[in-house]
Amino acid sequence: MASKAASTSIPRTMRAWTHRQAGSPSRVLSMTENVPIPTLPTDTSVLVRVSYVATHPGMLILMHFVPSWLRRMPAIPETDFSGVIVSCGKNVPGSSTTGGECEPGVRDFRPGTSVFGSMPVMPHLRSGQGALAEYIAIESAAIARKPTNISFEEAAALGVSAHTATVLVEAAEVPKDAKILINAPCGGVGHFATQLLRHRNPTARIIGICSGHNHELAVRLGCDDTIDHTAFPNAEGQTLTDYLSAKYGNEQEQFDIIFDAYGSQDLWTSSAKYLKPGRDHPYVNVGPKQGVSISEVPGFLCKVIKNSTLPTWLGGVPRPYKQISAFTNTEALEKCRDLAQRGEFKTHVGEKLNFEHALGAYETMASGHARGKVVVKIWEPERSDGAA
Incomplete structure (x- = not known):
């Protein structure tokens, strides 16, 4: 499958939190080294180096209730994230563009673009792919460019x-x-x-x-x-x-x-x-x-x-x-991007944990006392604007 990659090299393996059975995060989740970097499943998908992950209660329910025979295992949890595109399929919008800045309002996803996204539940269950990892392969329809006026940690929550x-x-x-x-x-x-x-x-x-x-x-x-x-x-x-x-x-x-x-x-x-x-x-x-x-x-x-x-x-x-039961799609992500860019709302990050301490995010959610969003930091890009 043809793809375009950023100038920085992409490693062969990554770290990720994974689980092989249903249950509570403290019991089934573990940090796994040397997980193969996910490959692009289609010509319209992208590979994102994940910056921040925003946890949400729906993932606790999925981890507890969906048995291994109804989903791909081992599985990486979480769906909402921010990061930077490092590779993209040949039919991804903007993938053939070289040089210059992304135009405002255009779904341009060339390598190097700062984005946020939310993996839909069914692809998450079928593929085992999730955001609580150093890289994620995801359809370009499930991402949007990061608003230029907010940080990566704030952008990670602009999903569910x-x-x-x-x-x-x-x-x-x-x-x-x-x-x-x-x-x-x-x-x-x-x-x-x-x-x-x-x-x-x-x-x-x-x-x-x-x-x-x-x-x-x-x-x-x-x-x-x-x-x-x-x-x-x-x-x-x-x-x-x-x-x-x-x-x-x-x-x-x-x-x-x-x-x-x-x-x-x-x-x-x-x-x-x-x-x-x-x-x-x-x-x-x-x-x-x-x-x-x-x-x-x-x-x-x-x-x-x-x-x-x-x-x-x-x-x-x-x-x-x-x-209300809201499921994210391209239109939803672009609307949230627009609302954040216009300043109608801003993410309040109540707690930020390092990647190694991600289990603490689930403890906070289970307590019922989370303020705003709980995010996990995986990597902080040097740039925090929304441009390529």
């Missing part, structure tokens, strides 16, 4: 979480001067959503539900105020939903829209007490919180079906329910 937040906000059709409640405004998805909500609705009143520790960050991201969920139940035995019902229960105080970037079932089932009625006042969320124990799967599926379909006369919540 940023796209999910974008779809979450667009699905709600937020009216002017809306009163908004957002759960987990500082999380992986939530911190992007909070920034988008504030940027697009400067006169909205945004209340965030987070820990008191995250109050200042939530305000910087765009919240007007926060509610400390760790303060409940309080001395009077009042739960968080009791407090919301009491403080925001009358017609004048109710919220226009609720964004749940965490997946709280209690927040949804009680929402009719503090969310205005009507089709224009939805509860928009990422779905019920999913644990990683196989015993939790039936309960999770039951909640998904019940929340979406149960009629009010059978006990369903009398409010519009919008569950």
